[in-house]
Amino acid sequence: MDSVVLLGHGSGGSMMKRIIDEVFFEAYGGEELLQGDDAAILPAPANGERLAFSTDSFVVTPHFFPGGDIGKLAVCGTVNDVATSGAKPLYLSCGFILEEGFPIESLQRICASMALAAKEAGVRIVTGDTKVVNRGSGDGVFINTSGIGILEQGKSLSGAHCKAGDKVLVSGTLGDHGITIMSCRESLAFEADLQSDAAPLNHLIADVLKAAPSVRCFRDPTRGGLASTLNELAAQSQVDITIEEEAVPVKQAVLGACEMLGFDVYQVANEGKVVCVVAPEEAQAALAAMKKNCYGTDGAIIGEITQAQEQRGPKVFLKTTFGSTRILDMLVGEQLPRIC
């Protein structure tokens, strides 16, 4: 095998066949991928079920970081986007944009990591594509994954379904991913054990949904953090949301880093957390199910939905530990580019 990516690996010819066989098939070649046709043929869901379809591109830098890498993110990110709809993710596509000169050994590590994450999530990579751009026109590796899931009959979750009185849950500590990436980039060491929370959350989401069937919606607070996610939900449902600062789980190391660097932890990205809005009578059941899953042990009820006031648009409020209330705004501009 060649030691670095060459333009010919994207040619459509025999060099491309080689990188596909020796790197991609080696890592995650299943029945559909090995068939060698241009589209994967998949069984359709049963009567009354529907499809969930989502896409995400990944451009994170650095490519490898404590707790994960761009490959793990690429699988988990799309798995989570499909799962938040309430669907069971089953199939992924994977498109690579490689830069000439990127080490094949790094690509192999990334693909092995994708295979591992896909196995944990219970999804299969069934179709793919490889492009190579010339040196200086990319940044090592970009990955797009798209995912298909199956949604049970009658299930309908949406950010537009939140109602006054509903409780807001989050599955664990905020900001781990964003602060980890930032410390890698700046070579800051805030704490030895801080690492990205990148994780496939489909099993956790399924557990919560089983325990609390009237969940209104799930949403993963990735780019833009919890603040942007809550503002999206408030706008979709035309409601206010109030969060209790002391209920929100945040690691001491992350809080310290945010204070030092002037970041708002509510706007820092997460890659293994989910926000859940649920009817009040099922909030405890949802929390218990969440806490039983290995990715939800720090889960908490952090706030609730209230009616929006007619005079102004929907707002998100934070009740601080000092007893004051401030508006939690959507991220404006860019805090940490290329976080995922």
Add this chain to the structure above:
Amino acid sequence: MDSVVLLGHGSGGSMMKRIIDEVFFEAYGGEELLQGDDAAILPAPANGERLAFSTDSFVVTPHFFPGGDIGKLAVCGTVNDVATSGAKPLYLSCGFILEEGFPIESLQRICASMALAAKEAGVRIVTGDTKVVNRGSGDGVFINTSGIGILEQGKSLSGAHCKAGDKVLVSGTLGDHGITIMSCRESLAFEADLQSDAAPLNHLIADVLKAAPSVRCFRDPTRGGLASTLNELAAQSQVDITIEEEAVPVKQAVLGACEMLGFDVYQVANEGKVVCVVAPEEAQAALAAMKKNCYGTDGAIIGEITQAQEQRGPKVFLKTTFGSTRILDMLVGEQLPRIC
């Protein structure tokens, strides 16, 4: 609206919301996309039908060229990959990787072009993603599209189904796309009217399939050209393929350019052509259906499948106009990088 892409447009915050609303929704916002959840929810196919799923990333340079642009390619490429399986393409995802500083006006032109191509193909862009990389880490715009189609019960096309005696058809002239891109890059003007053949071929494919139900397979000869496609089919089916040079449609301008530049027209990329292998008794019906479609008027029967000899692996042969026979090899290395 801002005049160029900024890092904040990929932030997950309010600037991202703005580019989504003002550029993407403006061009192709439909019901699912406007819903604003992380995954599009789609009706499942009827009993017995299956899904076809394919993905492609587009990194072509220049972004605009005679006959198309990166947006048109991104829609047509994935539509065609899904359609070659015999499926009816219905839904596309679209992931943008934008470089900081890319003109918003160019992005708008690209999105309008995607909307037009999607309309012609009869598919809808139902889910999307936007990432922005810093200046110098990308090349203006890269696009990934993934596509879902529905495959009728009992229909099974594959490059592995070719049999000795089958006829090989191509839907029109070879090399138009590759030579157009190359002339743009080198500012060569071979002929005023030479342009990319980029086109959605799903309607043509459906027409041929209706007229000739025992089509073995379709394949679009993109990167690597006709030579690579035929070598793939020969390997998948373990057969030989013989092509008659004088039967292969090629424009005079393309032939001249290839001769001048030392390119093999059989290895030059096409973006609006399809190869079809069909049982001999249905070859004429397939050809007639092809020629009736506006993208198949230059269609031709160009060769046939023969048994591979046991001693050596499957081969593709070209009978030249001089009466000699040469082996038509898969593209090795790279002829024209970033052709799509």
